[in-house]
Amino acid sequence: MTNLNPVVVGITGASGAVMARATVDELLRRDIPTVALCSNPARMVWQEEMGENFTDTLVEWQEHPAFVHYPINDLRAPVASGTYPTAGMVIVPASMNSIASLAGGLSGNLLLRSADVCLKERRPLVLVPRETPLHSIHLENMLTLSRMGAVVVPPEPAFYLKPQGISDIVDFVVARIFVALDLDQSMPYDMQYQGPVE
Numbered sequence: 001m002t003n004l005n006p007v008v009v010g011i012t013g014a015s016g017a018v019m020a021r022a023t024v025d026e027l028l029r030r031d032i033p034t035v036a037l038c039s040n041p042a043r044m045v046w047q048e049e050m051g052e053n054f055t056d057t058l059v060e061w062q063e064h065p066a067f068v069h070y071p072i073n074d075l076r077a078p079v080a081s082g083t084y085p086t087a088g089m090v091i092v093p094a095s096m097n098s099i100a101s102l103a104g105g106l107s108g109n110l111l112l113r114s115a116d117v118c119l120k121e122r123r124p125l126v127l128v129p130r131e132t133p134l135h136s137i138h139l140e141n142m143l144t145l146s147r148m149g150a151v152v153v154p155p156e157p158a159f160y161l162k163p164q165g166i167s168d169i170v171d172f173v174v175a176r177i178f179v180a181l182d183l184d185q186s187m188p189y190d191m192q193y194q195g196p197v198e
């Protein structure tokens, strides 16, 4: 395991469970300490999109010594306090509901509280919002959070890389998350734009 402080992964009930799965898988593949927090709507979406019960996925992740999960209402978990050091947090996917709560300073569950801690402690906070189309309140909430230092990473395909399918798009988003969290200095070479092909 690395000496890095844990990275917190918040999973909310927006579409895109596959991105959360890929993010945690990659953190654990690198033996990076990982704390996962999952809202109740996210469990429902997980079942629908992954065809798998989130609890079964947890059992699989829990085989890795670097992995920890806390229940969404466990406000006594270490990540609820700014005194507990983390390397930052990504919310992937980030629902408009959770983004609105965060932008309004609400922290009524452990996921929101942990993200709020990142904001107040000036730690990296990465949001991967998933909604379309976006109305003005969605946009204003994201602007508020961006101005507070959060990095907003919409899960947009890099069309110029000519993705061959969903997994190429997901890999690109995960690579973007790692750069935004400062876990990587740059995108992998094969995900960098190299200019027009002659």
Ligand SMILES: Cc1cc2nc3c(=O)[nH]c(=O)nc-3n(C[C@H](O)[C@H](O)[C@H](O)COP(=O)(O)O)c2cc1C
Pocket (backbone or CB within 6 Å): 011, 012, 013, 014, 015, 039, 040, 041, 042, 044, 045, 048, 094, 095, 096, 097, 098, 099, 130, 131
């Ligand atoms: C299948 C499914 C897909 C959803 N997709 C989205 C989405 O892409 N974006 C979003 O903001 N909400 C989406 N929702 C609605 C959220 O789950 C809902 O607003 C919920 O209250 C979010 O709660 P949370 O922020 O605590 O996870 C979806 C719900 C379901 C059941």
